[in-house]
Amino acid sequence: xxxxxxVEVQFSEQELQTIENLKTRYLKPDSVILEVLYLLxxxxxxxxxxxxxxxxxxxxxxxxxxxxxxxxxxxxxxxxVGKYHLxxxxxxxxxxxxxxxxxxxxxxxxxxxKGETTPDGLFTISEVECLGSCGTAPVIQINEDYYExxxxxxxxxxxxxxxxx
Amino acid sequence: MDIKILLKDIPDYHKIEVxxxxxxxxxxxxxxQKSPDEIIDEVKKSGLRGRGGACFPTGLKxxxxxxxxxxxxxxxxxxxxxxxxxxxxxxxxxxxxxxxxEGILITAYAIxxxxxxxxxxxxxxxxxxxxxxxxxxxxxxxxxxEKMKETFGTEFFTNIYIHRGAGAYICGEESALMNSIEGKxxxxxxxxxxxxxxxxxxxxxxxxxxxxxxxxxxxxENGAExxxxxxxxxxxxTLLFGVSGHVNKPGVYELPTGTLLTDIIYKYAGGVPxxxxxxxxxxxxTSMPPIRGDQIEGLKMDAESLxxxxxxxxxxxxxxxxxxxxxxxxxxxxxxxxxHESCGQCTPxxxxxxxxxxxxxxxLEGKGTSKDLDLLIDVANNIEGHTICxxxxxxxxxxxxxxxxxxxxxxAKVNRAxxxxxxxxxxxxxxxxxxxxEIQINRD
Numbered sequence: 001x002x003x004x005x006x007v008e009v010q011f012s013e014q015e016l017q018t019i020e021n022l023k024t025r026y027l028k029p030d031s032v033i034l035e036v037l038y039l040l041x042x043x044x045x046x047x048x049x050x051x052x053x054x055x056x057x058x059x060x061x062x063x064x065x066x067x068x069x070x071x072x073x074x075x076x077x078x079x080x081v082g083k084y085h086l087x088x089x090x091x092x093x094x095x096x097x098x099x100x101x102x103x104x105x106x107x108x109x110x111x112x113x114k115g116e117t118t119p120d121g122l123f124t125i126s127e128v129e130c131l132g133s134c135g136t137a138p139v140i141q142i143n144e145d146y147y148e149x150x151x152x153x154x155x156x157x158x159x160x161x162x163x164x165x
Numbered sequence: 166m167d168i169k170i171l172l173k174d175i176p177d178y179h180k181i182e183v184x185x186x187x188x189x190x191x192x193x194x195x196x197x198q199k200s201p202d203e204i205i206d207e208v209k210k211s212g213l214r215g216r217g218g219a220c221f222p223t224g225l226k227x228x229x230x231x232x233x234x235x236x237x238x239x240x241x242x243x244x245x246x247x248x249x250x251x252x253x254x255x256x257x258x259x260x261x262x263x264x265x266x267e268g269i270l271i272t273a274y275a276i277x278x279x280x281x282x283x284x285x286x287x288x289x290x291x292x293x294x295x296x297x298x299x300x301x302x303x304x305x306x307x308x309x310x311e312k313m314k315e316t317f318g319t320e321f322f323t324n325i326y327i328h329r330g331a332g333a334y335i336c337g338e339e340s341a342l343m344n345s346i347e348g349k350x351x352x353x354x355x356x357x358x359x360x361x362x363x364x365x366x367x368x369x370x371x372x373x374x375x376x377x378x379x380x381x382x383x384x385x386e387n388g389a390e391x392x393x394x395x396x397x398x399x400x401x402x403t404l405l406f407g408v409s410g411h412v413n414k415p416g417v418y419e420l421p422t423g424t425l426l427t428d429i430i431y432k433y434a435g436g437v438p439x440x441x442x443x444x445x446x447x448x449x450x451t452s453m454p455p456i457r458g459d460q461i462e463g464l465k466m467d468a469e470s471l472x473x474x475x476x477x478x479x480x481x482x483x484x485x486x487x488x489x490x491x492x493x494x495x496x497x498x499x500x501x502x503x504x505h506e507s508c509g510q511c512t513p514x515x516x517x518x519x520x521x522x523x524x525x526x527x528x529l530e531g532k533g534t535s536k537d538l539d540l541l542i543d544v545a546n547n548i549e550g551h552t553i554c555x556x557x558x559x560x561x562x563x564x565x566x567x568x569x570x571x572x573x574x575x576x577a578k579v580n581r582a583x584x585x586x587x588x589x590x591x592x593x594x595x596x597x598x599x600x601x602x603e604i605q606i607n608r609d
Binding site for chain 2: 025026027028029030031032033034035037038059061065068069072073074075076090091092093095096097129130131132133134135136137141144145146
């Protein structure tokens with residue numbers, strides 16, 4: 001786990017206001033922790049130790065509490081990921097529709113294995129659990145977007161487009 | 166009977182103006198004229214049962230909430246939707262969000278909740294945005310929040326917020342969901358106390374599935390009797406069946422409970438590609454016991470009928486597997502899921518899921534022995550019923566029932582492996598070279 005970073009963590013006034021507004025929805029400020037972590041991840045690419053300390057100070061909770069939450073949820077990255085994070089669902093419905101050969105295809109296209117990032121920092125491949133898109137399997141999630149009803153040709157095309165973007 | 170309660174064939178029904186043209190937000194007005202108890206009674210009489218997997222009677226659940234008006238009470242709508250094979254709630258977020266909102270308002274009034282949270286899985290970014298748009302529109306129209314007092318002329322009002330998850334299957338378990346909203350790790354809580362006594366921040370809370378609550382406006386509008394007459398009497402209404410796997414037309418089909426499984430597969434989902442035979446079916450998401458292809462003839466899809474064949478309706482997520490499917494691979498994949506998603510609180514689940522996965526991988530590698538099958542069932546039995554939440558059972562059932570119902574296939578896999586030459590079956594333990602008393606521990 002890469003936690004050290006030299007980047008100073010600081011939310012803008014507007015971001016702090018957003019967090020303050022969210023706090024009013026709950027009885028205790030701890031509840032907005034996931035939103036704070038999402039914001040950190042969006043801003044800095046992944047969640048650093050400094051980020052966790054910042055979140056802890058912001059919410060008045062311990063760093064250990066924040067670390068516990070960060071490591072519990074699969075959507076938080078504690079190390080840098082590529083610009084495009086290819087999350088390949090391989091759960092049963094996708095697997096029955098060829099998700100593993102799709103994963104292999106992506107690995108060979110990008111010349112990396114799952115869990116790795118391309119040297120140019122453009123792509124990371126992850127194998128993930130059910131994305132709730134079983135009716136349009138196989139599916140991969142790239143950053144926030146779902147790409148459904150895939151096959152090898154489509155996936156090659158998508159990667160090509162992302163490279164040229 | 167072609168009845169649609171949740172996914173209607175009306176274009177743009179997700180838009181507030183279209184929803185209102187069809188009588189939307191009029192039912193909450195009517196509901197507010199009744200007493201909360203009348204609403205709870207109506208839902209009880211309708212026979213509505215939870216659509217999140219456990220089929221618990223909804224009205225009964227609501228009646229557990231204390232009547233005390235001076236304490237905060239909460240309603241959580243479970244849209245975590247992470248059960249493999251399940252992809253129905255997102256249809257409601259996308260195509261009928263306002264009926265869900267109206268259902269939440271009616272429910273909140275019935276149980277006296279001043280704040281409601283819709284918990285949506287973090288990956289559903291698109292559906293969170295769609296749902297947020299619907300909420301914004303309903304707020305602007307004065308149907309949610311303090312403006313409700315003005316709009317409906319009553320004292321009651323409630324707020325609805327979306328709480329975004331961050332990738333954890335276990336947060337679909339109701340007490341883990343509450344811990345997640347409280348900003349903690351999503352650990353399930355020991356029950357009792359149940360949420361209606363000790364829920365969010367210790368206050369009374371009710372947790373209902375998205376699909377369950379989306380049914381509520383229709384029940385209040387058309388009456389309990391109308392709803393009770395749809396589908397099977399003991400499990401009335403329609404269900405959103407999500408069909409995936411080896412079918413020609415996978416998708417979500419809204420059909421009355423008690424619809425024949427063969428009709429769902431062949432009539433609606435277009436049958437199996439290549440006209441292959443069906444080997445195995447998971448009827449309600451991977452947590453439910455799989456059934457054999459030869460068990461499905463005449464099988465109705467409702468809670469009671471599935472109980473009779475030794476399975477359960479779950480979330481109605483049907484996964485179809487054709488005759489060429491390798492069930493050992495499927496079971497290993499299912500087990501990998503539960504191993505990955507086990508929260509780690511209870512030893513039987515945390516360790517047991519990993520053991521089962523190791524054994525299954527060993528079988529896949531061709532190194533399994535016939536003893537491994539009994540060992541798997543033994544481990545599964547030691548998980549089932551020995552954990553805080555139902556994830557343990559969910560991990561144990563597929564293993565137990567897949568092996569029990571497809572023993573021949575598993576035997577074939579391990580019997581080949583039996584021929585591996587094992588020169589010495591006794592694993593001799595070596596003695597340590599240094600006498601015990603000479604071992605010194607440095608305590609500095």
